[in-house]
Amino acid sequence: MPATRSALSYDVFVAPEKPFAAPPPAVGDAPAWDPTTSTLIFGARDAVLVDPLMTTREATALADWVALHDRRLTTVSIPHGHGDFYLGLPVVLDRFPDARAVATTRTVRHMQQPGTQALDNSLRARFPGQIADTIPLPEPLESPEIQLEGSAIEVIETGHTDTLDTTSLHVPDLGLVVSGDVVYNHCHMYVGATTTDSRAEWIAALDRLAALNPAVVSGHKDPTQGNPPAVLADSRGYLEYYGQLRQAGLPDQELFDAMVSRYPGWVSRQQWLMLEAVG
Numbered sequence: 001m002p003a004t005r006s007a008l009s010y011d012v013f014v015a016p017e018k019p020f021a022a023p024p025p026a027v028g029d030a031p032a033w034d035p036t037t038s039t040l041i042f043g044a045r046d047a048v049l050v051d052p053l054m055t056t057r058e059a060t061a062l063a064d065w066v067a068l069h070d071r072r073l074t075t076v077s078i079p080h081g082h083g084d085f086y087l088g089l090p091v092v093l094d095r096f097p098d099a100r101a102v103a104t105t106r107t108v109r110h111m112q113q114p115g116t117q118a119l120d121n122s123l124r125a126r127f128p129g130q131i132a133d134t135i136p137l138p139e140p141l142e143s144p145e146i147q148l149e150g151s152a153i154e155v156i157e158t159g160h161t162d163t164l165d166t167t168s169l170h171v172p173d174l175g176l177v178v179s180g181d182v183v184y185n186h187c188h189m190y191v192g193a194t195t196t197d198s199r200a201e202w203i204a205a206l207d208r209l210a211a212l213n214p215a216v217v218s219g220h221k222d223p224t225q226g227n228p229p230a231v232l233a234d235s236r237g238y239l240e241y242y243g244q245l246r247q248a249g250l251p252d253q254e255l256f257d258a259m260v261s262r263y264p265g266w267v268s269r270q271q272w273l274m275l276e277a278v279g
């Protein structure tokens with residue numbers, strides 16, 4: 001007998017923008033990490049958490065927030081191999097030791113690469129004492145879905161978007177996509193490390209998600225915004241415009257100014273997001 005299906009719900013935690021120590025940038029705001037979301041999808045008894053966040057402080061606050069929902073946390077899903085989406089994992093697993101951390105085989109492999117580990121260490125330098133020394137690896141998913149009380153949450157492999165081997169989750173019962181960094185919501189996007197090819201792949205991923213016409217919880221967002229489907233087209237437009245400016249050979253300063261004036265209300269006017277090709 002299959003487990004009884006119950007109606008699912010979701011709730012979103014947004015870790016506020018946090019400043020970090022770095023030399024003053026040539027353009028944009030003082031160095032800070034963009035606001036990052038974590039999403040709890042839950043039924044009557046059980047819950048799945050997408051993204052355990054990065055610093056000890058925010059992962060601790062996240063674990064408190066998860067506990068308020070009074071569900072059994074069965075799964076922590078890691079959407080891609082960027083540290084802001086998994087470095088808080090030991091804090092969350094410490095609090096919910098029965099939960100199982102999962103990611104696709106490709107994402108697990110990406111997390112193990114020397115370049116990824118080097119990026120993790122650069123984050124430890126940016127947030128001293130705020131990131132655990134050792135991070136447990138998630139288990140590779142055997143099939144592209146996560147079960148929650150008889151409903152399947154689909155894992156969509158979105159390829160090279162803001163990094164390699166990214167994923168989004170689709171919750172058909174909720175008409176919801178939890179996009180990871182495939183979609184940004186009124187927040188400047190991490191395009192500094194993109195190429196013409198990777199932007200084309202990223203746009204194709206956005207089109208695949210748009211075909212589902214979902215509500216979207218993006219990985220980074222302006223906390224005052226909701227989760228409408230329109231963010232898919234917004235992110236697509238941002239990538240296209242950025243690509244046009246790059247193709248036109250605009251110097252960095254002019255490119256930055258052009259993006260900020262095209263998207264005046266977007267948060268995180270950060271040089272490192274737009275211009276630094278770090279990975």
Ligand SMILES: [Zn+2]
Nearest residue numbers: 082162163181
């Ligand atoms: Zn990312």
